[in-house]
Amino acid sequence: MQLTVWTYEGPPHVGAMRVATGMKGLHYVLHAPQGDTYADLLFTMIERRKQRPPVTYTTFQARDLGADTAEIFKTACKEAVDRFDPQAIIVGASCTAELIQDDPGGLAKTLDLSVPVIPLELPSYQKKENWGAAETFFQLVRGLAGGRTPEPKPEGAPKSCNILGPTALGFRHRDDVTEITRLLGALGVAVNVVAPMGATPHDLTRLPNADFNVVLYPEIAGTAAQWLKRTYRQPVVETVPMGVNATREFVREVAAIAGTDPEPVIAEADERFSWYSRSIDSNYLTGKRVFIFGDATHAIAAARVAQHELGFKVCGLGTYSREFARDVRAAAKDYGVEALITDDHLEVEDAIVAAQPELVLGTQMERHIAKRLRIGCAVISAPVHVQDFPARYSPFMGFEGANVMFDSFVHPLVMGLEEHLLGMFREDFEFNDGAQASHLAALHAGANHETIATPEARTAPDDKTQDVVANEGMAASFGSLSWTSDAEQELRKIPFFVRGKARRNTELFATEKGVNPITIETLYDAKAHFGR
Amino acid sequence: MNRHVPPHVAAAEARSSGEGGLGCTDVVPIKERGQHEVFCGLTSIIWLHRKVQDAFFLIVGSRTCAHLMQSAAGVMIFAEPRFGTAIIDDRDLSGMADMYEELDKVVDRLIARRPDIRMLVLVGSCPSEVIKLDLGRAAQKLNARMAPDVRVLSYSGSGIETTFTQGEDNFLHALVEATPKAAPDAPRQLLVAGCLADVVEDQFARIFEALGIGNVHFLPARAAGDLPPVGTNTIVLMVQPYLTETAKLLTRRGADVLIAPFPLGEEGTTAWLKAAADAFGVPADRFDAITMAGRERAAKAVSLYRERLDGKRVFFFPDSQMEPSLARFLSREAGAEIIEVGTPYLNKAHMAPDLALLPGSVRLAEGQHVDKQIDRCRADDPDLIICGMGLGNPFEAEGRTTKWSIEFAFTPIQGYEQAGDLAELFARPIGRRDLLQVEV
Ligand code: SF4
Numbered sequence: 001m002q003l004t005v006w007t008y009e010g011p012p013h014v015g016a017m018r019v020a021t022g023m024k025g026l027h028y029v030l031h032a033p034q035g036d037t038y039a040d041l042l043f044t045m046i047e048r049r050k051q052r053p054p055v056t057y058t059t060f061q062a063r064d065l066g067a068d069t070a071e072i073f074k075t076a077c078k079e080a081v082d083r084f085d086p087q088a089i090i091v092g093a094s095c096t097a098e099l100i101q102d103d104p105g106g107l108a109k110t111l112d113l114s115v116p117v118i119p120l121e122l123p124s125y126q127k128k129e130n131w132g133a134a135e136t137f138f139q140l141v142r143g144l145a146g147g148r149t150p151e152p153k154p155e156g157a158p159k160s161c162n163i164l165g166p167t168a169l170g171f172r173h174r175d176d177v178t179e180i181t182r183l184l185g186a187l188g189v190a191v192n193v194v195a196p197m198g199a200t201p202h203d204l205t206r207l208p209n210a211d212f213n214v215v216l217y218p219e220i221a222g223t224a225a226q227w228l229k230r231t232y233r234q235p236v237v238e239t240v241p242m243g244v245n246a247t248r249e250f251v252r253e254v255a256a257i258a259g260t261d262p263e264p265v266i267a268e269a270d271e272r273f274s275w276y277s278r279s280i281d282s283n284y285l286t287g288k289r290v291f292i293f294g295d296a297t298h299a300i301a302a303a304r305v306a307q308h309e310l311g312f313k314v315c316g317l318g319t320y321s322r323e324f325a326r327d328v329r330a331a332a333k334d335y336g337v338e339a340l341i342t343d344d345h346l347e348v349e350d351a352i353v354a355a356q357p358e359l360v361l362g363t364q365m366e367r368h369i370a371k372r373l374r375i376g377c378a379v380i381s382a383p384v385h386v387q388d389f390p391a392r393y394s395p396f397m398g399f400e401g402a403n404v405m406f407d408s409f410v411h412p413l414v415m416g417l418e419e420h421l422l423g424m425f426r427e428d429f430e431f432n433d434g435a436q437a438s439h440l441a442a443l444h445a446g447a448n449h450e451t452i453a454t455p456e457a458r459t460a461p462d463d464k465t466q467d468v469v470a471n472e473g474m475a476a477s478f479g480s481l482s483w484t485s486d487a488e489q490e491l492r493k494i495p496f497f498v499r500g501k502a503r504r505n506t507e508l509f510a511t512e513k514g515v516n517p518i519t520i521e522t523l524y525d526a527k528a529h530f531g532r
Numbered sequence: 533m534n535r536h537v538p539p540h541v542a543a544a545e546a547r548s549s550g551e552g553g554l555g556c557t558d559v560v561p562i563k564e565r566g567q568h569e570v571f572c573g574l575t576s577i578i579w580l581h582r583k584v585q586d587a588f589f590l591i592v593g594s595r596t597c598a599h600l601m602q603s604a605a606g607v608m609i610f611a612e613p614r615f616g617t618a619i620i621d622d623r624d625l626s627g628m629a630d631m632y633e634e635l636d637k638v639v640d641r642l643i644a645r646r647p648d649i650r651m652l653v654l655v656g657s658c659p660s661e662v663i664k665l666d667l668g669r670a671a672q673k674l675n676a677r678m679a680p681d682v683r684v685l686s687y688s689g690s691g692i693e694t695t696f697t698q699g700e701d702n703f704l705h706a707l708v709e710a711t712p713k714a715a716p717d718a719p720r721q722l723l724v725a726g727c728l729a730d731v732v733e734d735q736f737a738r739i740f741e742a743l744g745i746g747n748v749h750f751l752p753a754r755a756a757g758d759l760p761p762v763g764t765n766t767i768v769l770m771v772q773p774y775l776t777e778t779a780k781l782l783t784r785r786g787a788d789v790l791i792a793p794f795p796l797g798e799e800g801t802t803a804w805l806k807a808a809a810d811a812f813g814v815p816a817d818r819f820d821a822i823t824m825a826g827r828e829r830a831a832k833a834v835s836l837y838r839e840r841l842d843g844k845r846v847f848f849f850p851d852s853q854m855e856p857s858l859a860r861f862l863s864r865e866a867g868a869e870i871i872e873v874g875t876p877y878l879n880k881a882h883m884a885p886d887l888a889l890l891p892g893s894v895r896l897a898e899g900q901h902v903d904k905q906i907d908r909c910r911a912d913d914p915d916l917i918i919c920g921m922g923l924g925n926p927f928e929a930e931g932r933t934t935k936w937s938i939e940f941a942f943t944p945i946q947g948y949e950q951a952g953d954l955a956e957l958f959a960r961p962i963g964r965r966d967l968l969q970v971e972v
């Protein structure tokens with residue numbers, strides 16, 4: 001039993017809903033109590049979908065237990081097929097129905113429905129949303145694409161691939177698919193099927209016709225792609241095209257399978273990221289400390305972009321995707337940090353406080369944490385929020401995705417020149433460093449939020465503690481050290497967004513040199529020692 | 533239960549029905565059994581935890597329950613809200629771990645981190661009910677260990693037993709159960725039952741005071757422990773229509789439960805206050821003098837929106853059990869035509885005064901078969917649909933105008949000063965449709 005206030009992932013049947021809702025012509029009959037229908041609003045509100053998710057809930061009640069819950073399931077199943085006329089249905093149980101063991105798959109089989117029935121076993125007390133999505137997609141692919149013979153292709157036909165992984169409620173999936181389809185088109189590769197998003201059950205039967213598979217989201221399509229590889233010998237393009245370099249590698253990997261020339265596509269890419277990053281005004285980005293947390297794929301990709309393509313310093317990397325913990329641990333090792341594998345957002349918050357980053361790349365939860373701590377932040381991963389479905393085109397993958405990442409990773413930081421000016425005018429009486437930097441204008445920590453900023457302050461929800469702690473770039477990490485009041489004064493003159501770093505470096509220096517208390521001298525000695 | 537119908541409500545009942553009948557009283561509701569698209573009782577924790585400021589609501593449930601709560605409540609805005617879920621996992625189910633011990637551990641950790649908590653409420657869910665986890669017993673044992681520093685209660689908010697607002701009903705029932713019985717000679721008191729926004733509660737408290745009804749308590753109180761002994765000395769005025777179980781218990785305790793229209797709009801608020809005034813023998817002229825200004829303000833505020841709502845055809849999907857009262861307000865004070873009033877459960881006794889004020893042409897529906905109801909709604913083609921969050925956008929995409937029903941549960945709408953806000957909630961989507969020059 002685990003105390004949970006907030007979770008990064010919903011239950012596994014919500015993953016199944018993401019697959020079903022992304023598809024067309026598929027219906028999901030879910031044995032579940034009425035409250036579980038809340039999941040509909042995720043799709044109609046967060047993603048602003050125009051249709052209800054294709055899900056029928058049996059909404060059995062206590063008085064039905066032990067009497068006729070199975071009958072209720074059968075009725076719901078029949079009615080759903082009659083009303084929605086799907087090409088296939090998936091059937092399964094939510095957490096409560098799992099306990100009453102009605103066996104939706106077996107019940108549906110007794111109904112002699114006119115459409116294929118794919119039963120799902122999603123252990124609710126063990127697994128979570130992404131696993132549920134992966135398992136559902138795998139069962140659909142196996143059930144519908146199994147036992148087929150790929151259609152022979154006419155001589156000289158272009159190579160074709162499937163794009164696998166996008167679902168409803170995915171982080172930027174809509175635009176990633178557009179971007180990658182375009183990129184494949186430029187390489188002369190035809191897209192056979194995109195699935196689950198946009199595909200019908202009938203389309204899934206055509207999956208074996210493709211020459212290879214592109215997996216955009218391994219969390220969702222990894223299992224299915226491996227099965228297709230084993231069954232139909234379809235190679236899998238493993239590189240996830242996120243960031244300039246990964247996109248180039250992706251293009252080359254696809255080209256190698258398709259037997260085309262990648263270089264013109266790379267040379268002609270409409271990509272501004274590389275130049276912007278090389279541009280002299282980006283010098284100030286060097287060594288910016290960035291903390292990264294999200295699903296494994298997005299977290300690993302964001303870390304690579306941050307460190308190797310923007311020159312940041314990855315000071316923390318983690319994921320809530322336990323299934324992919326090993327990959328994230330390996331990546332973290334490259335950056336000399338220890339991977340944080342957790343689904344407890346309070347632990348993530350503690351890690352952020354300890355790492356003292358200047359930028360946080362995370363989920364909506366990390367965005368809120370960063371806001372409270374007054375650190376710039378960009379969202380890079382699900383779980384999604386209505387803001388993650390922007391009206392404009394904004395993929396995270398491909399070359400345009402790299403452009404989007406440049407903007408979203410860099411804008412939250414104080415712009416380089418602005419930083420100099422702030423430094424120059426910090427003594428100016430009009431300069432009030434309690435005021436927020438312009439990029440944090442949306443910040444409303446304290447005011448509207450019942451927030452508690454740091455672990456120490458958590459038991460005392462006091463805005464003042466929180467502000468002070470946040471302004472100081474977080475609490476002193478070296479317990480026994482003290483600062484003279486002059487040194488504290490001097491520290492306050494340093495702009496708030498580098499103050500945390502200054503404090504940390506000074507304390508580190510003082511500890512090494514055995515200086516205590518810290519004086520103005522120590523502060524400047526440390527500055528000289530570390531440089532900027 | 534005694535039915536006290538204030539005289540002027542009886543008059544209104546007679547008025548409303550034209551032919552001298554009882555409005556919608558005898559309309560036989562459509563009773564449907566199919567997919568219910570309504571939240572479970574857990575969801576009322578969203579306002580309960582804001583209201584009772586020293587209580588923590590600990591759901592004992594599944595990841596689904598936790599996900600429901602964060603999705604419906606937008607939990608991210610609170611770093612640490614005063615509710616959470618103890619998620620049952622397969623170790624608990626397989627018997628590898630003793631669930632009561634596990635729960636004890638969760639509670640200990642929680643209390644250590646939140647020493648400000650004075651009342652811990654264990655909330656049952658579908659999984660905990662199905663596996664017959666006895667939260668009542670768990671609460672008793674915890675109480676023995678932690679009272680009086682922390683009092684522990686339990687109730688069920690499970691979706692197999694409760695819809696949305698019934699969760700509050702069960703919580704209030706548990707609160708009343710935990711209060712001592714008042715002595716037979718205790719002074720008379722008024723107990724206003726049902727969660728209200730603090731601002732509305734304060735307004736009502738001022739009115740009762742002005743009416744000379746001194747001894748007034750609200751259920752739930754803002755601090756968990758502030759509930760007086762309840763017994764034959766207690767007159768209960770329900771402010772929310774969904775308190776079936778709470779009212780039953782109060783009646784068993786010997787309290788006198790008043791039946792009145794619910795305090796929505798000028799008419800509802802006046803009739804509701806009047807029920808209390810009559811029970812406490814407040815002279816009519818004093819009542820009029822005290823309520824006159826509020827009545828006038830309410831009527832004026834509502835009149836600002838009347839033009840937009842007049843003659844509009846409105847369809848209610850079931851949500852909070854407030855639907856008949858909302859429809860009554862909309863019909864009588866804003867001139868709307870009510871097509872269908874869906875409600876998850878219809879307590880005919882509590883709703884009698886409101887139903888009597890609704891036209892006999894209204895279609896009532898209790899329970900739900902959401903697909904059939906959607907079909908009826910499309911066929912009726914109303915001007916405004918009040919529905920859940922899962923249905924709103926799909927209806928909008930069909931070119932229809934909707935309002936999320938949950939807003940009526942989350943917004944202060946009771947009383948004179950909120951009558952205009954209530955009308956505005958209905959009028960806004962209609963006004964927006966007139967304003968927008970974009971088509972979907
Ligand atoms: S319906 Fe039951 S299982 Fe679902 S969220 Fe509500 S209490 Fe939990």
Ligand code: SF4
Pocket residue numbers: 606608609
């Ligand atoms: S602005 Fe408010 S609602 Fe929006 S994400 Fe922040 S806290 Fe949540």
